[in-house]
Amino acid sequence: MRAALFSVFLAVAAASSARDDDADLARVAAWMAGEFDTFAQVARDAAAGAAYKHVGAVLRVVPVAGAGLPGPGQAFYLEQALAESEDKPYRQRVVLLTRLDGRLVNRLYRLKQPEAFVGAWREPARLAGLAREELQLDEGCDLFWTRASDTRFTGVAGEAGTCRTALRGATHVTSKVELTADSITSLDQGFDDAGAHRWGPPPGAAGHAFSRRK
Numbered sequence: 001m002r003a004a005l006f007s008v009f010l011a012v013a014a015a016s017s018a019r020d021d022d023a024d025l026a027r028v029a030a031w032m033a034g035e036f037d038t039f040a041q042v043a044r045d046a047a048a049g050a051a052y053k054h055v056g057a058v059l060r061v062v063p064v065a066g067a068g069l070p071g072p073g074q075a076f077y078l079e080q081a082l083a084e085s086e087d088k089p090y091r092q093r094v095v096l097l098t099r100l101d102g103r104l105v106n107r108l109y110r111l112k113q114p115e116a117f118v119g120a121w122r123e124p125a126r127l128a129g130l131a132r133e134e135l136q137l138d139e140g141c142d143l144f145w146t147r148a149s150d151t152r153f154t155g156v157a158g159e160a161g162t163c164r165t166a167l168r169g170a171t172h173v174t175s176k177v178e179l180t181a182d183s184i185t186s187l188d189q190g191f192d193d194a195g196a197h198r199w200g201p202p203p204g205a206a207g208h209a210f211s212r213r214k
Helices: 002-032 039-048
Strands: 034-037 057-064 074-082 091-100 103-111 135-137 143-149 152-157 172-179 183-191 197-199 208-212
Touching: 002 074, 002 091, 002 103, 002 143, 002 152, 002 172, 039 208, 057 208, 143 172
Parallel strands: none
Antiparallel strands: 034 057, 034 208, 057 074, 074 091, 091 103, 103 135, 103 143, 143 152, 152 172, 172 183, 183 197, 183 208
16 A cells, blocks of 8 residues: 555656646746847946946847757747847857756757858748758757746756867857846856866856847
8 A cells, every 4th residue: 555655656746747847848938039138238337347348239039840850849049149230140049948868958059051041030930941951969068957946047058068169269168047037148158178268258257148128
């Protein structure tokens, strides 16, 4: 009898955990989607005379369907650009929000021909016919989410030096993200193999705080 009750308890606990996981994925998906900018942070930096001044940037994240990605989850197109040159984005990614070994994760894919999709946030249907062959997984750059509270998720990627780069003398990238219903704060930093900071906000500086426009 005791063993039977314990089995029922385990089944209920597993079902509850699955529902919580589904709720987390749905919440992260809802909070990721939208248009954001760093203008409020830029104004705060100027008013405070901050030593490190964050750039004015715009971020758009839109859901897409049928983007040629493997596995279940929600796919997004992400486009990020400086405010003065929105037609020349410096970051374009297709993102699959899914589960990997039970963990909630953003898997990041580069477009092999990104110039063909500039402005696709206005027409996400342009990405619906993407084939898997047109995308390249950012190996080692998965961003893993943790629910910090009912109002905040945190994400980390590349902490073990797995997200490789050759940009401006760096060999690897670390990313830390904080997500709420109204903001995405992203800290991307490049380091060399000796641990020297090469680009991005310097150690101790805050990440770029994108506030929701809509």
